[in-house]
Amino acid sequence: MQLPESQVAVLEAANADDAQSVDALAAATELPPETVTGAVFELEDEGLVAVAERVDETLALTDEGAEYADSQLPEVTLYEAALEAGADDDPAQMGRVIGQSGLEGPGVDIALSNYARKGYGVIDSGEITADADADPAADAEANALAALEGADETPVDSVEIDEGTLEQLERRGLVEISETTVREVTLTELAVTELMAGLETAETVGQVTPELLTSGDWADVEFAEYNVEADAERVEGGNVHILRQTAERVKDVLVGMGFQEMEGPHVDADFWINDCLFMPQDHPARTHWDRFALEEPTHIDDLPEGLVSDVEQAHRQGVGPDGEGYHSPWDEDFARALALRGHTTSLSTRYLSGTEIGEIEPPARFFSVEKVYRNDTLDPTHLLEFFQIEGWVMAEDLSVRDLMGTFEEFYAQFGITDIQFKPHYNPYTEPSFELFGTHPTTGELVEIGNSGIFREEMLEPLGVECDVMAWGLALERLLMLMYGFEDIRDIHGTLCDLDLLRNTEVTY
Numbered sequence: 001m002q003l004p005e006s007q008v009a010v011l012e013a014a015n016a017d018d019a020q021s022v023d024a025l026a027a028a029t030e031l032p033p034e035t036v037t038g039a040v041f042e043l044e045d046e047g048l049v050a051v052a053e054r055v056d057e058t059l060a061l062t063d064e065g066a067e068y069a070d071s072q073l074p075e076v077t078l079y080e081a082a083l084e085a086g087a088d089d090d091p092a093q094m095g096r097v098i099g100q101s102g103l104e105g106p107g108v109d110i111a112l113s114n115y116a117r118k119g120y121g122v123i124d125s126g127e128i129t130a131d132a133d134a135d136p137a138a139d140a141e142a143n144a145l146a147a148l149e150g151a152d153e154t155p156v157d158s159v160e161i162d163e164g165t166l167e168q169l170e171r172r173g174l175v176e177i178s179e180t181t182v183r184e185v186t187l188t189e190l191a192v193t194e195l196m197a198g199l200e201t202a203e204t205v206g207q208v209t210p211e212l213l214t215s216g217d218w219a220d221v222e223f224a225e226y227n228v229e230a231d232a233e234r235v236e237g238g239n240v241h242i243l244r245q246t247a248e249r250v251k252d253v254l255v256g257m258g259f260q261e262m263e264g265p266h267v268d269a270d271f272w273i274n275d276c277l278f279m280p281q282d283h284p285a286r287t288h289w290d291r292f293a294l295e296e297p298t299h300i301d302d303l304p305e306g307l308v309s310d311v312e313q314a315h316r317q318g319v320g321p322d323g324e325g326y327h328s329p330w331d332e333d334f335a336r337a338l339a340l341r342g343h344t345t346s347l348s349t350r351y352l353s354g355t356e357i358g359e360i361e362p363p364a365r366f367f368s369v370e371k372v373y374r375n376d377t378l379d380p381t382h383l384l385e386f387f388q389i390e391g392w393v394m395a396e397d398l399s400v401r402d403l404m405g406t407f408e409e410f411y412a413q414f415g416i417t418d419i420q421f422k423p424h425y426n427p428y429t430e431p432s433f434e435l436f437g438t439h440p441t442t443g444e445l446v447e448i449g450n451s452g453i454f455r456e457e458m459l460e461p462l463g464v465e466c467d468v469m470a471w472g473l474a475l476e477r478l479l480m481l482m483y484g485f486e487d488i489r490d491i492h493g494t495l496c497d498l499d500l501l502r503n504t505e506v507t508y
């Protein structure tokens with residue numbers, strides 16, 4: 001029997017009784033593993049070898065995981081600092097404990113987002129407590145990191161890490177799980193017979209070379225066949241992120257519904273973010289726990305003068321002859337303070353005021369799909385930033401039916417037809433409604449937005465004389481309803497689950 005050289009080498013190295021992996025055969029034949037794999041497939045086709053496949057999972061620490069294995073997890077550091085500060089008896093000031101912990105930069109966020117989850121204590125309103133019974137030595141994640149430390153690739157089956165812990169470590173980007181397909185090869189009886197009868201090496205050529213061409217030898221040689229079934233490395237091309245794709249789709253839908261896009265600054269004066277919305281200056285959401293203030297500059301110099309006094313007037317005394325204001329102090333300096341916008345309703349107030357593109361005549365419809373920033377506690381449905389789908393319609397005689405009808409039309413474009421409305425309160429809308437949708441896999445009601453009809457007290461100072469209905473919807477929540485994502489961190493931010501995203505088929 002005549003076979004190409006590599007196949008003869010593999011047959012001679014393989015065995016009828018002991019299965020050998022492709023890697024072992026590559027070592028024995030001194031051929032590259034790809035060549036051995038190719039030869040093995042050919043030989044399998046000829047009935048000369050039997051191939052068994054299995055998928056091996058191995059674990060390895062990432063650089064960050066190795067760092068914590070070497071030192072310790074940030075949440076443990078925070079716990080130790082909290083104990084030091086006596087937080088097992090009395091709640092301690094968060095800022096002080098963090099300062100003493102030596103944690104810095106992302107380490108602080110990491111510590112905060114894992115502390116309560118792992119039972120080290122509670123963080124609430126700027127204070128931290130430490131649970132005296134918590135035991136860092138029994139921290140399953142820390143122990144798993146220690147078990148993996150120093151090893152390159154550890155087979156998953158050989159370590160005792162429970163599934164939940166492993167999942168957490170992978171989510172946190174501290175371990176990496178890789179899969180490899182292992183092929184084990186044994187000789188068939190036919191091969192044994194052929195080997196005994198003696199094999200001859202057939203000269204085959206894998207690639208045409210310039211020499212073969214110039215010498216004309218190419219006409220006489222035998223070319224190796226292509227093996228289209230051989231494994232090749234999977235190449236993942238770049239792709240537009242599903243969140244970005246959906247944002248584009250949302251924009252298309254809204255443009256199709258007659259809306260124009262608004263643009264404006266991520267950092268803005270509280271005036272546009274809050275004061276123009278008739279948000280009292282002592283409103284709880286305006287304290288530093290919810291907003292991200294700026295260190296430098298802290299304030300803008302000027303605001304549109306006439307508008308400032310009209311807004312101040314509305315806050316103090318309300319609008320119209322029977323108006324009711326807050327009768328509380330209103331400070332222009334407070335209004336000039338800069339912050340990362342907590343909603344894109346700041347864009348709506350800018351446009352409605354006429355300062356962006358001039359006075360807007362009804363009927364008019366505007367929208368934006370942009371990032372907003374909130375100092376929330378991280379959890380499966382909250383991040384410190386998300387994309388808001390802002391929108392408003394200016395027209396005579398708008399009613400709640402117009403508002404609800406608009407949402408039904410909008411969400412239907414994304415296959416969502418069971419929107420529910422719940423009465424709500426916003427200082428700037430009356431009536432106000434929260435929107436809910438049903439999560440496709442958990443069946444739970446998910447809050448997807450907030451809406452209402454702008455109040456007189458807000459519109460009059462801005463110089464708007466007819467009705468305006470408006471809303472802010474969360475883009476990430478829309479994706480959760482569309483695709484069944486359960487954790488916002490899977491689709492937003494640096495911890496995105498790439499495999500999950502790659503395997504999600506965009507449905508529009």
Ligand SMILES: N[C@@H](Cc1ccccc1)C(=O)O
Pocket residue numbers: 342343344345426429450451452470471472473
């Ligand atoms: N600004 C609101 C959304 C909203 C916009 C306009 C009117 C009513 C509500 C929020 O962020 O939740």
